[in-house]
Amino acid sequence: MSVVLITGGAGYIGSHATSVLTAAGHQCVLVDDLSNSCVDRVRWALSEAKGNARFIEADITDIASMHEIIRSTSPDAVVHLAALKNSRASLDAPAEYDRVNTQGTAAVVSAMDHANCHKLVFASSAAVYAKSPNALEVTRSPTVPTTPYGRTKLESENNLGQLVSADHRWNIAVLRFFNAAGAHPTSRPTSHEPPVSHDLLSTLCKSTESSGPPVEIMGTHHPTDGGTAIRDYVHVMDAAGAISKVVAQLDLASGCHIWNIGTGKGTSVFQLIALFNSIAGRTVDTVQGRPRSGDPPQLCR
Numbered sequence: 143m144s145v146v147l148i149t150g151g152a153g154y155i156g157s158h159a160t161s162v163l164t165a166a167g168h169q170c171v172l173v174d175d176l177s178n179s180c181v182d183r184v185r186w187a188l189s190e191a192k193g194n195a196r197f198i199e200a201d202i203t204d205i206a207s208m209h210e211i212i213r214s215t216s217p218d219a220v221v222h223l224a225a226l227k228n229s230r231a232s233l234d235a236p237a238e239y240d241r242v243n244t245q246g247t248a249a250v251v252s253a254m255d256h257a258n259c260h261k262l263v264f265a266s267s268a269a270v271y272a273k274s275p276n277a278l279e280v281t282r283s284p285t286v287p288t289t290p291y292g293r294t295k296l297e298s299e300n301n302l303g304q305l306v307s308a309d310h311r312w313n314i315a316v317l318r319f320f321n322a323a324g325a326h327p328t329s330r331p332t333s334h335e336p337p338v339s340h341d342l343l344s345t346l347c348k349s350t351e352s353s354g355p356p357v358e359i360m361g362t363h364h365p366t367d368g369g370t371a372i373r374d375y376v377h378v379m380d381a382a383g384a385i386s387k388v389v390a391q392l393d394l395a396s397g398c399h400i401w402n403i404g405t406g407k408g409t410s411v412f413q414l415i416a417l418f419n420s421i422a423g424r425t426v427d428t429v430q431g432r433p434r435s436g437d438p439p440q441l442c443r
């Protein structure tokens with residue numbers, strides 16, 4: 143059994159990763175400032191962990207706190223998920239995304255180094271790509287982020303790569319997540335929960351709960367079959383499973399390794415809405431809108 147500290151542990155992927163990691167026999171320490179989560183989500187994660195996890199409320203950009211937390215909890219590995227993740231919002235707040243995502247990652251790494259913990263899983267994103275990468279040659283696929291969010295992820299990846307080159311004690315796994323979707327069967331959104339995501343699937347689910355405006359389809363003239371954007375949706379339990387598998391392998395592979403976490407199967411916005419309508423048994427109102435700035439037409443593993 144090892145101790146795994148999860149930054150952003152109260153978040154969407156983090157709470158599911160807690161469930162999977164504790165089921166695999168790890169003790170988890172969840173660190174989160176709850177800026178995009180809530181106490182009920184923490185309760186769910188802790189109940190899934192069955193006594194094998196605890197929660198510490200803290201901001202990863204508070205360097206002194208991070209040093210103290212990592213020193214006092216002595217994790218064997220850190221899964222670093224805490225970040226701002228809204229590509230669209232990052233266009234309006236690039237400095238804040240740099241502060242939390244890039245500098246926050248540096249603070250976590252510094253605290254780990256001081257505590258002599260050198261095993262890290264870093265949550266990167268498909269947002270480092272402008273188009274679908276070559277599934278078999280991750281490291282040779284061109285990385286051209288189209289938003290400040292994607293740039294913070296790529297910059298952190300580059301910093302981690304340099305760190306490993308300079309200090310061979312580090313074992314780092316970079317996971318470039320595609321679009322996580324779905325939920326653990328016992329996970330339920332609560333009324334206190336902030337909008338953890340602005341992705342299409344969440345928007346479709348919310349549209350069935352209230353009589354709000356129609357769901358906007360952002361771009362119907364993309365150079366794709368059907369004209370809407372195509373994305374790779376990976377179930378959040380599979381994303382959490384990937385984290386757990388990588389944590390188990392961290393001892394075996396020194397250096398910095400990069401993986402794409404997706405299915406390789408693309409689903410267009412039109413296809414997703416049609417599937418949603420057929421499962422929900424109703425037709426969601428939609429309206430055609432303009433494409434979002436920085437939104438690649440197609441991104442699949």
Ligand SMILES: NC(=O)c1ccc[n+]([C@@H]2O[C@H](COP(=O)([O-])OP(=O)(O)OC[C@H]3O[C@@H](n4cnc5c(N)ncnc54)[C@H](O)[C@@H]3O)[C@@H](O)[C@H]2O)c1
Nearest residue numbers: 150153154155175177178179201202224225265267319322
């Ligand atoms: N969900 C996806 O589809 C997806 C896709 C690609 C990459 N990612 C990456 O995976 C990671 C987890 O994503 P998620 O979907 O679970 O997001 P999320 O927003 O649900 O979880 C992130 C958590 O980090 C916390 N947080 C934010 N800033 C913090 C800070 N300064 N200090 C402490 N905690 C802070 C939030 O409160 C939240 O609970 C992120 O790094 C994200 O960029 C997610």
